[in-house]
Amino acid sequence: MNKKLQKILCIIFLIFFIVWSATGETIVKPGSWHTIRWGETLIEIARHYSIEPSRVAKANNIFDWNTIYAGSTLWIPGNEMIKVYIYKVKKGDTLADIAQQFNIDMWEIAGLNNIYNMNLIFENQTLYIPVSK
Numbered sequence: 001m002n003k004k005l006q007k008i009l010c011i012i013f014l015i016f017f018i019v020w021s022a023t024g025e026t027i028v029k030p031g032s033w034h035t036i037r038w039g040e041t042l043i044e045i046a047r048h049y050s051i052e053p054s055r056v057a058k059a060n061n062i063f064d065w066n067t068i069y070a071g072s073t074l075w076i077p078g079n080e081m082i083k084v085y086i087y088k089v090k091k092g093d094t095l096a097d098i099a100q101q102f103n104i105d106m107w108e109i110a111g112l113n114n115i116y117n118m119n120l121i122f123e124n125q126t127l128y129i130p131v132s133k
Contacts, residue, residue, distance in 0.1 A: 031059070031077040038070040051079045083131040084112070091123045102129050 034045055042065045046053035057065055059077045068074070087098065095118050099106035110118060112128050121127070 031075055034074045034076050036068055036070050036072050036074060040068075040070075041065075042068055045074065045076070049076045049079070051076065055079070082112075084128040085131060087127045087129050089121050089123055089125040089127060093121065093123075094119075095121055098127065098129070104130060 032049075034049070036045070042056060042062065043053045046056045049056075053065065055077050056074060057063070059075045062068065085102065087102075089098070095106045095109060095115070099109055102109075106118065108130055109115070109127060112130060115121065
């Protein structure tokens with residue numbers, strides 16, 4: 001390969017890397033809890049969350065898929081890869097302000113970061129902000 005072609009490929013790679021890294025990091029969206037309703041099966045629950053039943057069983061130490069009980073809770077592991085910005089909370093930030101800054105719903109930020117009290121974020125806390133589609 002000649003030097004000119006190497007330089008061109010290097011420049012293309014650098015441009016690609018800069019554009020890709022500007023969109024942030026890729027993470028697995030965190031899982032969630034599911035309360036089992038009467039009549040639900042492990043397979044139906046897994047299908048609802050688009051995940052393999054074996055992953056749900058393994059995450060909850062279930063060896064017999066037929067022994068789940070209404071009212072119990074299951075951990076549903078995350079299975080979706082998403083792009084995120086990593087944001088460090090500054091003094092005076094609110095979740096609503098951060099959501100507005102990134103043009104995204106604050107409930108989406110809260111869900112991704114397992115925040116249950118919208119008024120309780122801390123300075124220097126790291127938040128994952130989903131990249132808009």
